[in-house]
Amino acid sequence: MGKQGRFGKYGETKRVDRLRRARIGTPSPHGSEIRPFRSRPSSDQTFYKKPHAKISLAGDTDARFITRLSGKVFEIYGAYEEMVPKWFESEMTVTIIARMNRQPVGFAMIGDLFNRYDIQNASELLAIAVDTKKRRKGIGELLIREIDRKAADLNIKRIFLHTALENYPAQRLFAGNGYRPWKVKTNFYPAGQDAIVMLKDIRGW
Ligand SMILES: CC(C)(COP(=O)(O)OP(=O)(O)OC[C@H]1O[C@@H](n2cnc3c(N)ncnc32)[C@H](O)[C@@H]1OP(=O)(O)O)[C@@H](O)C(=O)NCCC(=O)NCCS
Numbered sequence: 001m002g003k004q005g006r007f008g009k010y011g012e013t014k015r016v017d018r019l020r021r022a023r024i025g026t027p028s029p030h031g032s033e034i035r036p037f038r039s040r041p042s043s044d045q046t047f048y049k050k051p052h053a054k055i056s057l058a059g060d061t062d063a064r065f066i067t068r069l070s071g072k073v074f075e076i077y078g079a080y081e082e083m084v085p086k087w088f089e090s091e092m093t094v095t096i097i098a099r100m101n102r103q104p105v106g107f108a109m110i111g112d113l114f115n116r117y118d119i120q121n122a123s124e125l126l127a128i129a130v131d132t133k134k135r136r137k138g139i140g141e142l143l144i145r146e147i148d149r150k151a152a153d154l155n156i157k158r159i160f161l162h163t164a165l166e167n168y169p170a171q172r173l174f175a176g177n178g179y180r181p182w183k184v185k186t187n188f189y190p191a192g193q194d195a196i197v198m199l200k201d202i203r204g205w
Helices: 009-024 060-077 080-089 139-153 168-175
Strands: 046-049 054-057 093-100 103-111 122-130 158-164 180-185 195-201
Touching: 054 139, 060 080, 060 093, 060 103, 060 122, 080 093, 080 103, 080 122, 093 139, 103 139, 122 139, 139 158, 139 168, 158 168, 168 195
Parallel strands: 122 158
Antiparallel strands: 046 054, 054 093, 093 103, 103 122, 158 195, 180 195
């Protein structure tokens, strides 16, 4: 996998087409079958740029960062230092990375790993995290916007997520970006915390 160069508009269009084909696949007789995601481009293939941070698809070289950050921020909820990298490796997720000065500072992951609810054309925002030193700079919001764009490209109509009932910063971030509370799930996390499930309709549907 190449490490040099960035996606130009043409390269990005081709990549998204590939993802779209991978996800949509052959129409199911039931109308809602979803084929696995596939995301393994070079980690330097930037497709979204802000003055202070760039968002790109995560590549294999980002696995260590994702593992480390997941361990740090999600360990109070369970063994997410092990789980999140496994999700990343699976072909059922798409992960994006935020970088500042080429260093990874945050990531977000969407996917169809768990068939939790009977919602048609929905996917789950499985994880989003920003390095503690880089918070409150709008990076979480950048990641969410790019996830929305990817979701629209992938024919996803709704995104749902779980976050701890006690996780006020995350709930504010999500509520400020179009997610609405749906229901509470008691003992959702392996460590026993309750979760709130939030839901968002993707614009354009
Ligand atoms: C939640 C998280 C991703 C937010 O990332 P971030 O880059 O700091 O978020 P942003 O700077 O884009 O913040 C956007 C908005 O979210 C809300 N927000 C973010 N952090 C907040 C905090 N500590 N307290 C209150 N509101 C907060 C605010 O409304 C903020 O807008 P404002 O700064 O204009 O007030 C980050 O705190 C994090 O990584 N937390 C640990 C992992 C986690 O809990 N993930 C969510 C569950 S999967």
